[in-house]
Amino acid sequence: MARVVVDPVTRIEGHLRIELIVDEKSGKVVDAVSSGTMWRGIELILRGRDPRDAWAFAQRICGVCTSIHAHASVRAVEDALEIKIPKNANYIRNIMYGTLQVHDHVVHFYHLHALDWVSPIEALKADPVQTAVLQNQLLEKYGAVAELMPDPIGRRAYPRKFPKATPGYFRAFQEKIKKVVESGQLGIFAAHWWDHPDYKLLPPEVHLMAVAHYLNMLDVQREIFIPQVVFGGKNPHPHYIVGGMSCSISLNDMNAPVNTERLAVVEDAIYTQAEAVNLFYLVDLLAIGHIYVQKGQTYGGGLAKRRVIGYGEFPDEPYGGIKNGDYHRQVIYHCNGVVEDFAEGVERAKFYPLAGKDFADPEVIQEYVAHSWYKYPDEKKGLHPWDGITEPNYTGPKEGTKTHWKYLDEKGKYSWIKSPRWRGKPCEVGPLARYIVVYTGVKQGHIKPSWMDEMIVKQIDFVSKVLDLPPHVWLPTTVGRTAARGLEAQVGVAANLYFMKKLYDNIKAGDTSVANTEKWDPSTWPREAKGIGLTDAPRGALGHWVVIKDGKIANYQCVVPTTWNGGARDPMGGQGAFEECMKDTPLQVVNKPLEVLRGIHSFDPCLACSTHLYDAEGREIVEIRVQGSQPVCF
Amino acid sequence: METFWETFKRHGVNRRDFFKFATTITGLMGLSPSMIPEVVRALETKPRVPVIWIHGLECTCCSESFIRSATPLASDVVLSMISLEYDDTLSAAAGEDLERHRKEIIKKYWGNYILAVEGNPPLGEDGMYCIVNGEPFLKHLKESAEGAKAVIAWGSCASWGCVQAAKPNPTTAVPIHKVITGKPIIKVPGCPPIAEVMTGVIMHLVLFDSIPPLDSQGRPKQFYGNRIHDTCYRRAFFNAGQFVERFDDEGAKKGWCLYKVGCRGPTTYNSCGNIRWYNGLSYPIQAGHGCIGCSEDNFWDNGPFYHRLTTIPVPSVEANADKVGMAVAAAAAAGAVVHGVISKLRSKPNRGGE
Numbered sequence: 001m002a003r004v005v006v007d008p009v010t011r012i013e014g015h016l017r018i019e020l021i022v023d024e025k026s027g028k029v030v031d032a033v034s035s036g037t038m039w040r041g042i043e044l045i046l047r048g049r050d051p052r053d054a055w056a057f058a059q060r061i062c063g064v065c066t067s068i069h070a071h072a073s074v075r076a077v078e079d080a081l082e083i084k085i086p087k088n089a090n091y092i093r094n095i096m097y098g099t100l101q102v103h104d105h106v107v108h109f110y111h112l113h114a115l116d117w118v119s120p121i122e123a124l125k126a127d128p129v130q131t132a133v134l135q136n137q138l139l140e141k142y143g144a145v146a147e148l149m150p151d152p153i154g155r156r157a158y159p160r161k162f163p164k165a166t167p168g169y170f171r172a173f174q175e176k177i178k179k180v181v182e183s184g185q186l187g188i189f190a191a192h193w194w195d196h197p198d199y200k201l202l203p204p205e206v207h208l209m210a211v212a213h214y215l216n217m218l219d220v221q222r223e224i225f226i227p228q229v230v231f232g233g234k235n236p237h238p239h240y241i242v243g244g245m246s247c248s249i250s251l252n253d254m255n256a257p258v259n260t261e262r263l264a265v266v267e268d269a270i271y272t273q274a275e276a277v278n279l280f281y282l283v284d285l286l287a288i289g290h291i292y293v294q295k296g297q298t299y300g301g302g303l304a305k306r307r308v309i310g311y312g313e314f315p316d317e318p319y320g321g322i323k324n325g326d327y328h329r330q331v332i333y334h335c336n337g338v339v340e341d342f343a344e345g346v347e348r349a350k351f352y353p354l355a356g357k358d359f360a361d362p363e364v365i366q367e368y369v370a371h372s373w374y375k376y377p378d379e380k381k382g383l384h385p386w387d388g389i390t391e392p393n394y395t396g397p398k399e400g401t402k403t404h405w406k407y408l409d410e411k412g413k414y415s416w417i418k419s420p421r422w423r424g425k426p427c428e429v430g431p432l433a434r435y436i437v438v439y440t441g442v443k444q445g446h447i448k449p450s451w452m453d454e455m456i457v458k459q460i461d462f463v464s465k466v467l468d469l470p471p472h473v474w475l476p477t478t479v480g481r482t483a484a485r486g487l488e489a490q491v492g493v494a495a496n497l498y499f500m501k502k503l504y505d506n507i508k509a510g511d512t513s514v515a516n517t518e519k520w521d522p523s524t525w526p527r528e529a530k531g532i533g534l535t536d537a538p539r540g541a542l543g544h545w546v547v548i549k550d551g552k553i554a555n556y557q558c559v560v561p562t563t564w565n566g567g568a569r570d571p572m573g574g575q576g577a578f579e580e581c582m583k584d585t586p587l588q589v590v591n592k593p594l595e596v597l598r599g600i601h602s603f604d605p606c607l608a609c610s611t612h613l614y615d616a617e618g619r620e621i622v623e624i625r626v627q628g629s630q631p632v633c634f
Numbered sequence: 635m636e637t638f639w640e641t642f643k644r645h646g647v648n649r650r651d652f653f654k655f656a657t658t659i660t661g662l663m664g665l666s667p668s669m670i671p672e673v674v675r676a677l678e679t680k681p682r683v684p685v686i687w688i689h690g691l692e693c694t695c696c697s698e699s700f701i702r703s704a705t706p707l708a709s710d711v712v713l714s715m716i717s718l719e720y721d722d723t724l725s726a727a728a729g730e731d732l733e734r735h736r737k738e739i740i741k742k743y744w745g746n747y748i749l750a751v752e753g754n755p756p757l758g759e760d761g762m763y764c765i766v767n768g769e770p771f772l773k774h775l776k777e778s779a780e781g782a783k784a785v786i787a788w789g790s791c792a793s794w795g796c797v798q799a800a801k802p803n804p805t806t807a808v809p810i811h812k813v814i815t816g817k818p819i820i821k822v823p824g825c826p827p828i829a830e831v832m833t834g835v836i837m838h839l840v841l842f843d844s845i846p847p848l849d850s851q852g853r854p855k856q857f858y859g860n861r862i863h864d865t866c867y868r869r870a871f872f873n874a875g876q877f878v879e880r881f882d883d884e885g886a887k888k889g890w891c892l893y894k895v896g897c898r899g900p901t902t903y904n905s906c907g908n909i910r911w912y913n914g915l916s917y918p919i920q921a922g923h924g925c926i927g928c929s930e931d932n933f934w935d936n937g938p939f940y941h942r943l944t945t946i947p948v949p950s951v952e953a954n955a956d957k958v959g960m961a962v963a964a965a966a967a968a969g970a971v972v973h974g975v976i977s978k979l980r981s982k983p984n985r986g987g988e
Contacts, residue, residue: 006729007767010722013694015766037765040691041804042797050938056926057934060797063695063826111701115726176713185682185717191735192726218709222702222829226912233921234911235702236695236826237928241881246922248886255868255889257922265915392804394759397768403760405768416763515882597728 001030002590003407009600011112013064014038014607016566018600019408020582022590029596032575032582033410034566036417036607039373043390046556050522051077051548052242054556058544059237061558062606065104065538066236067096067228069558072533076544077242079322080531086513089244090318091503092231094495095266096238097313097535101492102273103224104538105431105485106281108604110217113482116598117288118210119199120177120189126208128170134205135165139279142286142466146278148458149494150451152501153267161220161275173212193592201295206287213280220276226269227496230262244515249507258514263504270496277489285486286466289479293467300478300599302581305343308433309422309564311354311534311541312336314452314495322532325356332450333491334441335434335536338422342436345472349440353447359532359543362387367559368419371412371568380571382421385545386530388557415568417607419576420559428577429540429564430603431484432475435460439471451498452491459487478581478595481602485538522551537561539604562606578603658705659837673841682714683840684739684747686778687721690771691764691798691807692753696789697723699826703833704913711833715840716748733767740781748839749782751775751792755813756805763805772813779814784845786820786835787811790928793821793852800934811852818845821852823904825928830909831857851931853903862899862925865907868892878922886922896940897924904929 002022009016019033046057054077059070071093078085085093180186199207225235231247232238239246250256315330322328328336338352358364366382369375375393376383383389396402398409408414419426427433438456441447449457460471463483467474474480519525525548533544540561547555565577575583581599588595639652647655656674660667687697701708712718718725720736727735739747753771756763761770779785790796792810799807811819822835835854838846846854863869871877872891879885879894893900899907902925906917918925924940927933 008722008732009728010725010732011728013723015689015764015771017765017768038691039763039805040798040807041763044802044804045797045800045934050940053939056939057797057800060693060695060825063693063698066695066698107701111724180713183682183717185684185719187712187717187719188721188724189726190719191731192728193731215709215713218701218712219707222704222708222912225702226915229912229916229921231921233916233918233923234906236698239918239921239923241923244882246881246886248882248922250887253888256887257889257920392759392763394762396762400768403762403770403773405765512887513882517880517882520880 004591004593006593006597009597011115011601012605012607013062016605016607017408018578018582018596019410020593020596022587024590027587027590029582029585029587032579033408033414034576034578035408035415035568036562036566038607039392039416041390041392043388043556043558046553049553050551051080051546051553052520054546054553055240055242058556058558061560063236064606065100067100067232067238067240068535068537068542069544070238070240071097072535072537072542072544072558074240074242074533075322075535076531076533076546077548078531079533080529080546080548081242081519081525082321083243083516083519084318084320085244085516087318087506087511088249088503088514090315091499091506092245092247092514093240094314094499095503096228096231098492098495098499099225099227099273101538102277102489102496103221104604105489105492106217106224106276107221108538109281109285109482109486110214110221112604113598113601114210114214115192116594116601117292118202118207118214119194120181120207120211121194122199122202122204122207123174123177123211124181126170126174126204128174128208129167131170131205131208132165132167135170135209138283138287139165142283145282145286145459145462145490148455148462149274149278149490150455151274151494151497153497155267156271156274159275159279161272162279164216170208170212173215174208176215177211193589193594196592196594197588198594202288202291206291210284210288213284217276217280220272223269223272224276227266230266231258241515243517243520246515248514249512251507251512267500270493270500273496274493277486277493281486281489285483286463289483290466292479293469293474297479298474298477299585299595300481300581300602301343301476302584303426303428303575303577304432304436304476304481304581305341307338307340307422307425307427308342308436309338309354309427309429309541310335310434310437311536311543313536316450322534323356323360323530327534328355332452333434333438333536334447334450334453335437337437337441337446338427339436339440342440343472343476345470346440346443349444349472351440351444351446359534360386360530364423365543365559366421366424367557367563368421368570370419370571371410372415372418373413374418382424382570385543385557385559386547386555388545388555390557410569413568417563417567419567419570419574420564421570421574424570424572426567426570426574426576426580427564429561430481431488431538432481433540434488434536435484436475452495455491455494456487459490463487478599478602485604525551539606540564560606562603565603566605566607578605659841682717684743685716685718685750686736686739686747686782687718687750687752688774688778689722690751690753690755690775690791691805692789692791694723694752695826696752696791696832697721699829700832701829702912703829705830706833706837708829708833711836716836719747730767736778740778744781746783747781748784748786749778750786750788751810752788753791754795754799754807754809756798756807758804758806775810776813779817782817784818784820784839785810785814786822788822788832789827790823790825790933793823794931796825797934819852820845820848820854823853823858823929827929828905828909828911830913831905857905857909858903858929860903860907862902862904862907862919866899866919867907868919881922892919892922892924894942895924896938896942898927898930898933898936898943899925900943902927902930
């Protein structure tokens with residue numbers, strides 16, 4: 001058994017540390033510890049504030065999945081105060097949310113995840129002519145994936161972002177990489193484990209294609225977010241208001257925030273999203289994923305094989321409350337549920353619906369702190385978020401000093417992340433979780449599928465055919481988690497086109513309202529109210545729980561996706577999805593755990609990481625600092 | 635190290651396009667056309683500047699904003715203008731290899747690299763509310779700052795403290811100037827700052843090999859010299875006393891002034907009114923929401939966002955950021971009161987709809 005440390009893990013949001021126990025004989029990780037290493041106290045800062053301001057504070061929880069916490073926050077306050085938003089506001093919020101899905105997934109795949117799969121070094125060996133040939137072959141081979149996306153607007157004459165499968169295009173990028181390497185200033189490519197054997201799995205032409213798209217997409221990604229800039233005024237951190245949106249619509253006033261010209265800007269950006277997803281992202285994803293699966297890389301499923309959870313999204317029309325169940329009657333992304341044992345096959349998996357009152361039930365969703373640096377009166381028990389307590393209680397590491405760690409104490413407290421549980425059990429969240437819930441729900445007949453659910457089933461069946469494997473084999477893996485994210489980006493584009501059409505139709509029918517301000521004045525509020533704000537953020541199920549007293553916030557608790565996935569152990573011994581996913585990972589080079597990095601990155605974590613390795617009893621035998629050799633080709 | 639012109643040449647950029655680029659950049663930085671030859675000279679002689687970009691308590695919105703830059707594109711900045719040697723968000727490498735690389739860069743370019751700081755250090759619990767490699771971020775910050783030529787405080791977290799420093803500041807988060815001394819610090823506040831303001835600051839450092847001219851609070855004057863109110867496209871409605879009284883009312887549809895629903899444009903220094911966001915596409919006020927003052931010190935605790943400012947500077951008084959500063963809060967309320975009355979009078983006939 002050996003113990004290894006990687007700190008920090010980059011290409012994520014925030015700060016996270018991971019420790020692993022590896023059996024050196026088999027090269028397999030047998031146990032792991034994941035620790036969130038930052039705490040900002042935003043839940044405490046929200047207390048005593050005006051609930052109408054909460055979205056702005058909560059939004060600053062994350063600037064990468066920007067807007068989603070604002071979205072959850074206004075929903076929580078509206079649920080508490082029983083405010084129904086206008087139709088246009090619902091469509092606009094859905095387009096802002098769909099836009100976030102597309103952007104977050106695209107940037108994750110190319111800029112935070114791609115360099116775990118492809119290498120600029122290998123790209124230098126590629127023939128640009130052959131790369132162009134390959135690109136066209138791949139478009140031919142996987143191109144049908146684009147047809148899975150319905151387009152109710154159907155106005156784009158032809159693709160504009162991808163007339164680029166030419167030798168000249170690839171040669172230019174190869175030249176760029178070569179010059180960066182030759183300059184000796186390696187910048188963002190410096191010091192990585194480019195000599196890891198996994199970088200030999202793909203032919204050089206696939207490396208060049210993907211690295212060129214990595215660079216190209218750095219410029220294209222900014223256009224994806226344009227709908228949020230038009231409706232919310234800026235990005236990151238666009239503006240919302242309790243009761244709807246601030247972007248008034250008028251086809252009659254030349255200074256109106258939204259008019260026909262602004263809608264055209266949004267529509268154009270949505271088509272850019274479609275091209276980025278259908279012609280770059282999904283083709284690259286299928287090409288790389290297919291080869292990895294063919295080479296037998298189906299590890300990393302972890303907790304997804306056993307239990308996943310989702311909350312549901314995309315209300316088709318405005319709803320009259322979340323805790324009373326109306327939200328879940330309106331959603332068209334029916335990922336609200338829990339699925340157990342999907343790895344045993346979709347027929348044998350267990351499906352538990354989740355809606356409305358479940359989120360107000362003190363027994364259903366709770367957070368534990370037994371292994372987190374917080375204090376509860378009784379740490380054997382979990383607390384429902386309405387009764388949640390956030391009281392810091394840092395206890396230091398197992399070995400080392402308070403401010404200079406050697407190893408964390410997995411038997412004591414070891415993380416700034418709490419442990420959320422569904423009926424006391426850990427669950428994985430995220431696109432993979434949502435796909436498992438919808439697929440199981442539809443196949444077992446628990447949910448009446450919307451067009452969106454049907455699209456998801458078609459996508460999963462399409463990829464299963466490409467890979468020639470059933471969904472329960474390929475989905476709960478590192479590759480499957482990455483693939484679900486890409487497929488969901490396509491759902492995001494389809495949703496944007498769908499709700500854009502609804503927005504046009506509603507304006508055409510004469511309704512231009514975007515905000516309901518009947519209850520804007522705090523004197524109209526009850527003395528005490530409780531609300532729940534649900535959404536399914538790019539990284540997974542997200543809930544905000546608010547308690548309002550005398551017009552001020554009395555308690556505010558957020559249970560965020562990375563809390564579900566990256567949280568510490570619970571008092572019953574249950575581990576979160578990060579720890580579980582690392583546990584079944586085989587390592588080819590113990591001191592360069594690229595497979596672990598790739599597995600952790602497949603969650604798109606919202607913090608920063610590091611890794612150690614121990615034996616099963618926590619007894620250290622060999623210490624291996626994670627430090628690669630000098631990059632071979634630089 | 636090669637110069638910008640050499641880099642451009644290698645990429646097949648001809649002399650004519652090179653001059654076009656220099657002209658665009660000169661305009662972007664708010665410099666007069668007479669400065670173009672100087673910009674060209676700088677581009678011809680400067681190598682790529684090494685940059686170390688570290689993250690404390692923050693939400694990464696500054697990095698996200700940065701990659702949205704259109705002029706110049708973030709890809710050009712990262713691959714052709716600077717050499718981004720360490721960045722939590724974009725670096726391929728992880729763990730100790732990356733940490734060792736950071737230390738090597740500090741040593742190799744001692745006194746010549748730029749440190750960019752996103753976020754801030756907490757002082758509570760000996761700094762252990764933000765930990766990098768098992769040690770407080772504070773240590774990481776001080777170590778990286780020591781050999782830096784200059785330090786950029788990205789965003790309101792590094793510049794002022796921002797959301798985690800709002801009351802009751804549970805982690806005792808502080809702006810970086812409280813812990814870094816003896817180094818020039820360029821504050822680029824905003825939550826996040828505008829992308830082109832961020833790349834504009836880097837371009838200035840690279841092109842002119844100097845700190846951009848700063849105001850008394852350490853902000854580049856070329857980007858923070860005016861209040862949003864001064865260049866707001868709705869300013870004419872303020873002057874005319876035409877106000878939005880409630881979100882989505884007739885005034886909101888007409889794009890009237892948002893002052894009465896809580897706009898902080900009159901007390902906020904930033905480029906939102908002129909540069910705007912997304913290469914001029916929009917800004918919060920254009921989308922019908924008041925400015926929340928996100929580039930101002932302590933803005934989270936300046937009262938609820940939807941309460942109108944009780945005091946604002948009298949319109950049309952000539953003043954600059956150096957002089958106004960704290961005086962803003964003390965400025966006369968008379969103008970606001972008068973405008974409020976006019977607005978009420980005018981709002982009547984308009985309610986009937988036009």
